[in-house]
Amino acid sequence: MTPAQLVFDLDGTLIDSAPDIHAAVARMLAGEGLPPLDLATVTSFIGNGLPKLVERVILHSGLDMRTHPRLTRATLEQYNAAPAALTRPYPGVVAVLTALQEAGHPMALCTNKPEAPARAVLRDLGLAPFFPVVIGGDSLPVTKPDPAPLHACIAALGGGPTIYIGDSEVDAATAQAARVPFALFTEGYRKTPVADLPHAVRFTEFHALPAALAQISLS
Known part of the structure; x- marks a missing residue:
């Protein structure tokens, strides 16, 4: 049987990027003469792409929403200056990706992070x-949870049976919209209880992912 195609989310799934996103937001706010937000608050804003994150920062900080385009650009510039200074893969990610690749699984990345910083x-x-x-989040006219980005990944890999691996409400909704089985990483940035997110399987540590994927029927 041909190994399934595997499409992964990035932030909160493969990597813990919240510290770098938090730092970029803090530098943007400093430019507006405002103090930084705490890490937990900024982490709670992650998931729907950078423009939405900045929108949430503006609302939380009492800024004028008319500044949204400028502050989105400023935050992206701050982030692009050091996108992986504090970011690290979750434990076990590299070993598991290596094993999955050696097992013949074609793999793609589907993220709401803009494509250039995602690649960086x-x-x-x-x-x-x-x-x-x-x-990435700017690769197509739409972003997750619209299924089009996931469909684009599936098509680019060859169009075979596919599993989507992610950590959030957005990822669960994307998989559901695309009619693709969803493997939920429970230790990312989700805000909803695990039981309330539709998923085929779940895992708390990456070493358990191959066994979790083996439980999914793609027939």
Whole structure:
């Protein structure tokens, strides 16, 4: 049987990027003469792409929403200056990706992070060789939870049976919309109880992912 195609989310799934996102937001707010938000607050804003994150920061900080385009650009510039200074893969990610690749699973990345910084992070953390296909939040006119980015990944890998691996409400909704089985990493940035997120399997540590994927029927 041909190994399933595997499409991964990035932030909160493969990598803990919240510290770098938090730092970029803090530098943007400093430019507006405002104090930083705490890490937990910024982490709670992650998941729907950078423009939405900045929108949430603006609302939380009492800024004028008319500044949204400028502050989104400023935050992206701050983030791009050091996208992987504090970011690290979750424990076991590299070993598991290596094993899955050696087992013949084609792999792609489907993220709401803009494509250029997503590729930069993959490169800086040594993860780029696992992902010949990368669809970012600005690769298409729409972002997750619209199924189009996931469908684009599936098509680019060849169109075979596919499993989507992610950590959040957005990822669960994307998989559901695309009619693709969803493997939930429970230790990422989700805000909803695990039982309330639709998923085929779940895992709390990456070493358990191959066994979890083996439980999914793709017939």
